[in-house]
Amino acid sequence: MTDAPRRRGAERTDAIMLTTLELGREIGYARLSIEAVAARAGVGKHTIYRRWSSKGALLLDSLLSLNESGLDYPDTGDIAADLRAQIYAAVDLLGGPPFGPLFQALVGEAQHDRQVAVTLNERFIAPQADKTVARLKAARDQGQVAPDFDLELAMAILSGPLYFQLLITQEPLTHEYVDRVLDALFAGLRPS
């Protein structure tokens, strides 16, 4: 989605993304206009349009600049504890500013901009999911979960309730909620 950072203009690119974050925090990412970003960053609109094809693309790069290395996940050998740590970290990131509101805005954009949806998945969702899947795979290799355990599906089941909370009910994401979800999942939702 980034149109290849310019060699000379990299600091300008950063300045624009920084202004985007700052202005977005102040007035909300919905009300953010490219014109306002350009004005505050002391930059021509052309300079923004040259780098990003849409407001969504700009938001996405700004979001990623807040989390460049991605979340780092531990492997202590205890899969249950490690999963909990991963989800705590994800919830800490998504649950609060500045990442949370921006992420929400981006998911909003993704609902009517296919390009944003695809890129959001490729550049943020999938890389994080891959880390969780990798940790689950290690656990499976060590026989800590069943051999036929569907790792991708487990990922979706672990993440789903959190996104539901964040995007639909829009209630706070807390460690306490994570604990309740994990405890219920580990116990199993077994009717009859």
Next chain:
Amino acid sequence: MTDAPRRRGAERTDAIMLTTLELGREIGYARLSIEAVAARAGVGKHTIYRRWSSKGALLLDSLLSLNESGLDYPDTGDIAADLRAQIYAAVDLLGGPPFGPLFQALVGEAQHDRQVAVTLNERFIAPQADKTVARLKAARDQGQVAPDFDLELAMAILSGPLYFQLLITQEPLTHEYVDRVLDALFAGLRPS
């Protein structure tokens, strides 16, 4: 969100929502403008603004008009089968047009319009969730699930992966996917 249906203007209200659905299906709900709806419906813009305070409010009422009675859920005594039936029905509704795209657009709106978010929860999410919780409660009363079973949480865990699929990865919602989720949940996600 509806500003109390007018006695005389009810058919006009319906005509506006119908035009909204029609035009939204043609050009997408993101590109939909109130001006265009007014023009096609042969109605003054005032007449729309008099009834709905925002585009989101209009979309929401249009959505609800597609599903006035809500989904009807069975109680055959088999909680596992009934849950599956519930989720099949929800997926059939959310997964395809015209309801699916409109719902997606609304969730998008909800990410930057608190009023839409609240009303969407009150008028659509919560009523559906209540039905699931009610069915789960009946099962608990009959001893088919543990007495300390957290019904609200179970609801979130059942729904979460579907919304994740719909809103984030934006892959098709199929019965097959529902089956995989349910089977995994019933089996329990038990590490170690």
Next chain:
DNA sequence: TTAACGGTACGGCACGTGCCGTACTTGACT
């Protein structure tokens, strides 16, 4: 010399509001 830049202006669209004149409903007074 050339490319990227900041700045400005532009046409276009949709917003939300105000003001028309019209149609319809209502209710009071014959």
Next chain:
DNA sequence: AGTCAAGTACGGCACGTGCCGTACCGTTAA
């Protein structure tokens, strides 16, 4: 019952505003 005045919602139109994305400046820096 018949009439009519008041009130209200309406369609249509125009307005000012904000932002879009593009084009064209003159300037700056490699």
